[in-house]
Amino acid sequence: xxxxxxxxxxxxxxxxxxxxxxxxxxxxxxxxxxxxxxxxxxxxxxxxxxxxxxxxxxxxxxxxxxxxxxxxxxxxxxxxxxxxxxxxxxxxxxxxxxxxxxxxxxxxxxxxxxxxxxxxxxxxxxxxxxxxxxxxxxxxxxxxxxxxxxxxxxxxxxxxxxxxxxxxxxxxxxxxxxxxxxxxxxxxxxxxxxxxxxxxxxxxxxxxxxxxxxxxxxxxxxxxxxxxxxxxxxxxxxxxxxxxxxxxxxxxxxxxxxxxxxxxxxxxxxxxxxxxxxxxxxxxxxxxxxxxxxxxxxxxxxxxxxxxxxxxxxxxxxxxxxxxxxxxxxxxxxxxxxxxxxxxxxxxxxxxxxxxxxxxxxxxxxxxxxxxxxxxxxxxxxxxxxxxxxxxxxxxxxxxxxxxxxxxxxxxxxxxxxxxxxxxxxxxxxxxxxxxxxxxxxxxxxxxxxxxxx
Amino acid sequence: xxxxxxxxxxxxxxxxxxxxxxxxxxxxxxxxxxxxxxxxxxxxxxxxxxxxxxxxxxxxxxxxxxxxxxxxxxxxxxxxxxxxxxxxxxxxxxxxxxxxxxxxxxxxxxxxxxxxxxxxxxxxxxxxxxxxxxxxxxxxxxxxxxxxxxxxxxxxxxxxxxxxxxxxxxxxxxxxxxxxxxxxxxxxxxxxxxxxxxxxxxxxxxxxxxxxxxxxxxxxxxxxxxxxxxxxxxxxxxxxxxxxxxxxxxxxxxxxxxxxxxxxxxxxxxxxxxxxxxxxxxxxxxxxxxxxxxxxxxxxxxxxxxxxxxxxxxxxxxxxxxxxxxxxxxxxxxxxxxxxxxxxxxxxxxxxxxxxxxxxxxxxxxxxxxxxxxxxxxxxxxxxxxxxxxxxxxxxxxxxxxxxxxxxxxxxxxxxxxxxxxxxxxxxxxxxxxxxxxxxxxxxxxxxxxxxxx
Numbered sequence: 001x002x003x004x005x006x007x008x009x010x011x012x013x014x015x016x017x018x019x020x021x022x023x024x025x026x027x028x029x030x031x032x033x034x035x036x037x038x039x040x041x042x043x044x045x046x047x048x049x050x051x052x053x054x055x056x057x058x059x060x061x062x063x064x065x066x067x068x069x070x071x072x073x074x075x076x077x078x079x080x081x082x083x084x085x086x087x088x089x090x091x092x093x094x095x096x097x098x099x100x101x102x103x104x105x106x107x108x109x110x111x112x113x114x115x116x117x118x119x120x121x122x123x124x125x126x127x128x129x130x131x132x133x134x135x136x137x138x139x140x141x142x143x144x145x146x147x148x149x150x151x152x153x154x155x156x157x158x159x160x161x162x163x164x165x166x167x168x169x170x171x172x173x174x175x176x177x178x179x180x181x182x183x184x185x186x187x188x189x190x191x192x193x194x195x196x197x198x199x200x201x202x203x204x205x206x207x208x209x210x211x212x213x214x215x216x217x218x219x220x221x222x223x224x225x226x227x228x229x230x231x232x233x234x235x236x237x238x239x240x241x242x243x244x245x246x247x248x249x250x251x252x253x254x255x256x257x258x259x260x261x262x263x264x265x266x267x268x269x270x271x272x273x274x275x276x277x278x279x280x281x282x283x284x285x286x287x288x289x290x291x292x293x294x295x296x297x298x299x300x301x302x303x304x305x306x307x308x309x310x311x312x313x314x315x316x317x318x319x320x321x322x323x324x325x326x327x328x329x330x331x332x333x334x335x336x337x338x339x340x341x342x343x344x345x346x347x348x349x350x351x352x353x354x355x356x357x358x359x360x361x362x363x364x365x366x367x368x369x370x371x372x373x374x375x376x377x378x379x380x381x382x383x384x385x386x387x388x389x390x391x392x393x394x395x396x397x398x399x400x401x402x403x404x405x406x407x408x409x410x411x412x413x414x415x416x417x418x419x420x421x422x423x424x425x426x427x428x429x430x431x432x433x434x435x436x437x438x439x440x441x442x443x444x445x446x447x448x449x450x451x452x453x454x
Numbered sequence: 455x456x457x458x459x460x461x462x463x464x465x466x467x468x469x470x471x472x473x474x475x476x477x478x479x480x481x482x483x484x485x486x487x488x489x490x491x492x493x494x495x496x497x498x499x500x501x502x503x504x505x506x507x508x509x510x511x512x513x514x515x516x517x518x519x520x521x522x523x524x525x526x527x528x529x530x531x532x533x534x535x536x537x538x539x540x541x542x543x544x545x546x547x548x549x550x551x552x553x554x555x556x557x558x559x560x561x562x563x564x565x566x567x568x569x570x571x572x573x574x575x576x577x578x579x580x581x582x583x584x585x586x587x588x589x590x591x592x593x594x595x596x597x598x599x600x601x602x603x604x605x606x607x608x609x610x611x612x613x614x615x616x617x618x619x620x621x622x623x624x625x626x627x628x629x630x631x632x633x634x635x636x637x638x639x640x641x642x643x644x645x646x647x648x649x650x651x652x653x654x655x656x657x658x659x660x661x662x663x664x665x666x667x668x669x670x671x672x673x674x675x676x677x678x679x680x681x682x683x684x685x686x687x688x689x690x691x692x693x694x695x696x697x698x699x700x701x702x703x704x705x706x707x708x709x710x711x712x713x714x715x716x717x718x719x720x721x722x723x724x725x726x727x728x729x730x731x732x733x734x735x736x737x738x739x740x741x742x743x744x745x746x747x748x749x750x751x752x753x754x755x756x757x758x759x760x761x762x763x764x765x766x767x768x769x770x771x772x773x774x775x776x777x778x779x780x781x782x783x784x785x786x787x788x789x790x791x792x793x794x795x796x797x798x799x800x801x802x803x804x805x806x807x808x809x810x811x812x813x814x815x816x817x818x819x820x821x822x823x824x825x826x827x828x829x830x831x832x833x834x835x836x837x838x839x840x841x842x843x844x845x846x847x848x849x850x851x852x853x854x855x856x857x858x859x860x861x862x863x864x865x866x867x868x869x870x871x872x873x874x875x876x877x878x879x880x881x882x883x884x885x886x887x888x889x890x891x892x893x894x895x896x897x898x899x900x901x902x903x904x905x906x907x908x
Binding site: 010034119121154398 | 617866
């Protein structure tokens with residue numbers, strides 16, 4: 001028999017990883033709900049008509065497609081086969097695995113537009129699948145964790161996203177990050193200001209690479225795609241404007257404040273900067289960064305990105321405002337703003353910074369020993385009473401040697417062992433051993449409960 | 455543009471359904487962890503070599519298969535195409551969606567046998583996929599919710615499953631159910647007793663249909679598959695034994711107690727019956743039911759099934775002991791016992807019995823009105839202070855008409871609206887309207903917090 005394995009780019013999450021992942025997800029969910037976001041889940045499979053054409057050509061390549069059930073070849077011909085994979089696919093597969101949570105969300109909104117109360121604040125935490133080449137930190141199945149406010153173009157909602165990001169990371173004990181913010185309207189205004197109106201698309205794509213390839217190469221790329229050297233010179237000046245967030249806004253107001261997109265974009269940035277720090281517990285490095293562009297084409301207003309400051313890692317959270325998410329399904333004019341938390345990367349950062357609580361590695365607090373039939377009645381009473389008090393408790397299932405039972409507790413990281421031998425059973429007492437300190441006490445059931453209930 | 459839709463047999467879970475589903479899942483998870491079960495998640499896709507041949511021919515048909523990425527036809531020939539779907543499939547697809555949580559669990563145990571501390575108590579709550587014909591209550595994507603104790607053959611673990619079932623349903627407020635229990639060894643002994651040794655397989659399959667087709671048809675089916683009429687007569691007598699659980703054990707002991715399987719099976723049943731009621735808060739209709747057989751072939755010991763008593767519905771929970779789950783992957787002799795909760799059916803039962811808490815329909819407790827820029831500073835202060843106190847709060851994102859803002863609160867089922875107009879903003883007060891009673895009070899922020907913090 002061949003050894004069983006896992007598909008490339010997929011992972012099992014054992015107990016230790018699951019406790020940590022649940023710690024992250026539970027905390028995020030709590031914050032989402034405190035902000036009034038409502039949960040949504042969509043099916044793993046979507047019709048390919050819903051998915052295809054939404055992520056560009058490259059995205060379409062990365063969709064996992066599901067074979068139609070039954071005799072899927074029955075409606076094909078030898079010619080279809082001869083025409084090759086690409087043209088055979090739509091004839092043998094009409095479903096695919098979701099690629100992100102955004103397109104399914106847009107589909108949901110369009111299908112339920114008459115039932116939804118707008119503005120609609122939804123969150124969604126589910127896996128997505130991409131047939132990408134697996135590498136360190138890149139998987140073929142991974143979780144996305146999105147929150148969106150849709151059906152309003154109010155900048156107040158963008159401000160809420162800033163606070164949401166702050167409170168999520170606060171709840172995780174991860175304060176060590178920088179929140180970069182920019183606005184697509186400002187980038188549009190800049191393209192007008194430098195004399196290349198309508199070219200904000202290539203501008204964003206190029207600027208997005210600044211971090212990786214540097215200013216010089218970005219300029220080269222822009223010149224190659226038709227930007228004049230005068231434009232590039234102006235651009236270099238603009239995106240190198242220095243100063244505090246407020247100083248940058250002031251300087252830009254002088255340059256692009258007369259352009260409608262410039263004015264509105266800078267107003268939005270000012271509004272967010274002006275109010276963000278009014279939250280009394282805020283501790284946030286909020287950086288108005290003109291070089292932040294975000295790759296995705298659907299953003300139209302405020303954009304966000306979070307990077308940890310002391311760990312080498314790309315963006316762990318990103319999002320922004322879009323004017324027309326549901327237009328792809330025929331429902332126009334629905335503006336929204338949203339954010340996506342990268343759980344896998346947050347996990348890695350928290351692990352490196354040692355931010356997971358100790359007790360997350362095991363849930364069981366007490367192991368009750370098993371000496372056999374005679375002691376069983378009292379042992380089971382203790383077991384049930386501890387559990388009723390909310391204490392995670394196990395009993396060793398067989399009367400194996402004590403060494404084996406203690407070994408089990410040790411390996412599982414269970415902090416207390418309740419020894420109930422014949423003496424204890426007849427006295428109705430418990431010898432409670434603290435597995436960390438090694439100390440042990442003979443206690444009554446009441447005392448054990450008092451000691452262990454938090 | 456065509457209207458977007460969902461693949462057959464799949465569902466969106468909107469906010470209301472999600473709150474209820476999360477209520478069920480969170481409660482079950484809490485009980486699982488109180489019992490020391492540890493979380494596990496496996497990938498949605500498994501290699502077809504792992505999945506195929508584990509669920510019988512019918513099961514193999516119901517596997518969703520994922521097309522290989524890239525030019526998946528490159529390694530095929532026209533002959534492969536001509537040979538038809540069945541023989542082409544393994545050449546163009548090597549992955550499938552998981553069909554249940556049991557086979558992936560067995561694969562995980564085999565792959566991690568050297569790292570796992572046995573006995574291993576794991577739980578797993580994830581969706582599974584089956585290309586079944588969708589009908590009422592049967593979906594192509596649905597959740598399974600499993601807990602297993604593996605690596606021990608102790609009957610104490612079966613007893614734990616009984617208590618686990620009890621506590622799960624108690625936590626859901628669903629006391630209205632019957633737990634049927636039987637033991638495969640007893641069924642094996644019965645097949646020996648009636649003179650058809652080795653035929654426990656067809657016996658189980660036939661008995662499993664008793665509920666649906668009645669005793670007479672079961673007998674007919676057994677006779678057709680070669681059972682003698684004498685055997686069938688004896689069988690009818692045995693499975694119609696009446697009395698309390700204990701009386702049934704006694705009577706059976708007289709009939710099959712001398713057969714090793716009969717003795718051991720009845721010992722297990724006695725052990726569970728004898729101890730189950732020792733749990734002090736127990737309220738459980740536990741029924742030793744000789745006609746319970748469970749379809750799945752891998753059970754070898756105690757078997758369980760839960761049905762609601764006052765709602766017409768099939769099994770909502772089922773499981774039992776197996777001796778050789780991991781044998782399919784070459785690791786023999788690993789005994790275990792487990793249980794699976796059917797979340798979709800539990801959802802339907804709880805909905806029918808009106809068991810979901812009212813407040814599960816929305817998470818937001820307070821909506822703060824939006825009158826515009828002037829009132830914004832104080833409104834945002836109230837917003838952040840309420841959230842900091844753990845109260846789910848929203849602010850309406852734009853200064854729309856009050857009617858619209860109140861409508862939003864109404865439709866969302868938000869119980870309080872905090873009106874902050876110009877008067878309130880200048881007094882630093884809040885007019886808090888109770889949307890249920892209609893009453894309203896002008897309060898300070900402190901008073902609002904006192905009133906709303908639970």
